[in-house]
Amino acid sequence: MSSFRVKGGLKLKGEIIPQGAKNEALQILCAVLLTSEKVTIHKIPNIRDVNKLIELLSDMGVKVEKVGPESYTFQADNVDLKYLDTDDFLKKASSLRGSVMILGPLLARFGHGRLSKPGGDKIGRRRMDTHFYGFQKLGAEFHYDSKKEIYHIDGKKLRGAYMLLDEASVTGTANIVMAAVMADGKTTIYNAACEPYLQQLCDMLNRMGAKITGIGSNLLTIEGVKKLKGTEHSMLPDMIEIGSFIGMAAMTQSEITIKDAQINRLGIIPDTFKRMGIKMEFRGDDIYIPSQKHYEIETFIDGSILTVADAIWPGFTPDLLSIVLVTATQAKGTVLVHQKMFESRLFFVDKLIDMGAQIILCDPHRATVIGLDRKYPLKGIRMTSPDIRAGVSLLIAAMSAEGTSIIDNIEQIDRGYQYIDQRLNALGADIVRID
Numbered sequence: 496m497s498s499f500r501v502k503g504g505l506k507l508k509g510e511i512i513p514q515g516a517k518n519e520a521l522q523i524l525c526a527v528l529l530t531s532e533k534v535t536i537h538k539i540p541n542i543r544d545v546n547k548l549i550e551l552l553s554d555m556g557v558k559v560e561k562v563g564p565e566s567y568t569f570q571a572d573n574v575d576l577k578y579l580d581t582d583d584f585l586k587k588a589s590s591l592r593g594s595v596m597i598l599g600p601l602l603a604r605f606g607h608g609r610l611s612k613p614g615g616d617k618i619g620r621r622r623m624d625t626h627f628y629g630f631q632k633l634g635a636e637f638h639y640d641s642k643k644e645i646y647h648i649d650g651k652k653l654r655g656a657y658m659l660l661d662e663a664s665v666t667g668t669a670n671i672v673m674a675a676v677m678a679d680g681k682t683t684i685y686n687a688a689c690e691p692y693l694q695q696l697c698d699m700l701n702r703m704g705a706k707i708t709g710i711g712s713n714l715l716t717i718e719g720v721k722k723l724k725g726t727e728h729s730m731l732p733d734m735i736e737i738g739s740f741i742g743m744a745a746m747t748q749s750e751i752t753i754k755d756a757q758i759n760r761l762g763i764i765p766d767t768f769k770r771m772g773i774k775m776e777f778r779g780d781d782i783y784i785p786s787q788k789h790y791e792i793e794t795f796i797d798g799s800i801l802t803v804a805d806a807i808w809p810g811f812t813p814d815l816l817s818i819v820l821v822t823a824t825q826a827k828g829t830v831l832v833h834q835k836m837f838e839s840r841l842f843f844v845d846k847l848i849d850m851g852a853q854i855i856l857c858d859p860h861r862a863t864v865i866g867l868d869r870k871y872p873l874k875g876i877r878m879t880s881p882d883i884r885a886g887v888s889l890l891i892a893a894m895s896a897e898g899t900s901i902i903d904n905i906e907q908i909d910r911g912y913q914y915i916d917q918r919l920n921a922l923g924a925d926i927v928r929i930d
């Protein structure tokens with residue numbers, strides 16, 4: 496288990512380029528299984544989850560070639576289906592959440608798939624019913640081996656169908672779309688998730704020859720085609736990383752420019768941070784954040800306390816609520832952070848409370864943060880990163896704190912933020928990786 500030693504109280508200055516989006520990359524990489532032709536992908540982030548998925552694809556027989564610093568080609572012309580029955584496959588696949596999205600492509604192309612319970616953050620119940628409901632609607636048979644915790648899905652002949660999803664699951668929608676692109680006839684998915692990750696996936700599939708309409712909405716229509724061909728794809732900048740940098744800049748009174756942020760794809764993210772009182776300027780496609788000694792949380796129009804809650808896209812992503820929460824600790828004002836989707840994602844606030852933050856955890860889903868307006872700095876402590884976004888929130892807290900902090904279990908952070916220590920140190924941070 497590795498740790499970060501973080502010296503607090505330093506102001507950062509300079510430019511930072513966001514990595515390619517983690518959650519998009521996980522979908523896009525799974526989609527290479529849908530064709531025997533070569534697929535070239537750019538802006539692949541060098542992070543643990545993505546590297547694990549690339550390794551898994553390679554173990555499955557996909558030809559993987561690194562063709563540039565952030566570019567790879569993939570060719571799934573000789574997939575080893577027997578490998579899917581091995582313990583090695585099941586173990587590797589279950590070490591990350593994104594691997595669940597190999598099921599849809601495997602079902603579409605080879606008529607069957609299997610997977611053990613996928614990993615990812617332990618942030619509450621993470622059910623997969625939506626995925627299997629969708630596959631079943633397309634005519635596949637689902638079987639769960641509860642002893643071995645293995646999901647089996649079989650369906651040689653998928654047929655397009657109408658389905659109304661019980662929830663707009665992100666990975667569930669991606670999985671069902673990938674299963675449906677080569678089904679016989681028309682599939683309609685209502686209450687589909689429509690995050691930029693999914694928009695990017697659908698655009699890529701269309702370039703491969705799929706016929707998907709309704710992209711960006713919660714009603715997707717897919718006309719099945721016989722075959723898909725190769726393509727080239729480039730990932731969007733990671734909107735969660737961008738939000739993390741905005742919060743980090745405010746907390747540490749840093750002056751930073753986030754380069755090439757593709758602002759028109761960030762949805763409500765910039766406005767949500769603006770409501771926290773954080774000033775930013777859009778300079779072309781860059782986001783400039785000036786050094787801010789004070790920032791004041793808005794109230795609602797009637798003067799009542801602001802609530803920031805997650806919602807499915809185009810609402811505010813749950814993956815940035817921990818960042819909003821930590822940012823509020825040094826703001827002026829009060830905010831209620833309401834994490835509706837996950838029930839165990841706010842427990843990390845006990846570490847912030849130990850550092851001196853004023854937070855009341857009302858229940859597992861809601862925390863009230865009373866901003867200190869920098870009257871008292873947070874104090875550096877030793878802490879463990881429970882999940883990826885809490886981990887970065889603790890890193891932000893440590894960077895703004897008085898004294899030195901140690902953050903353990905930074906593998907969680909490495910899951911989703913590439914070379915984070917080196918990139919922040921280049922702007923003036925003091926973060927040392929201790930192995």
Ligand SMILES: CC(=O)N[C@H]1[C@@H](OP(=O)(O)OP(=O)(O)OC[C@H]2O[C@@H](n3ccc(=O)[nH]c3=O)[C@H](O)[C@@H]2O)O[C@H](CO)[C@@H](O)[C@@H]1O
Pocket residue numbers: 518521592593619620621622661662663664665666667688807812813814835836837
């Ligand atoms: C690899 C990947 O892409 N992971 C992301 C993906 O996970 P993932 O696809 O696993 O998350 P889902 O969208 O399936 O659901 C997330 C949680 O929200 C709940 N839920 C979902 C939809 C809904 O309408 N109502 C509802 O309550 C689910 O029950 C679940 O507890 O989407 C999540 C929600 O944006 C993000 O936090 C994860 O970072």
Ligand SMILES: C=C(OP(=O)(O)O)C(=O)O
Pocket residue numbers: 517518544591592593614615616814883884911
């Ligand atoms: C929860 C997240 O990731 P995963 O779904 O991979 O656990 C996240 O990216 O914030």
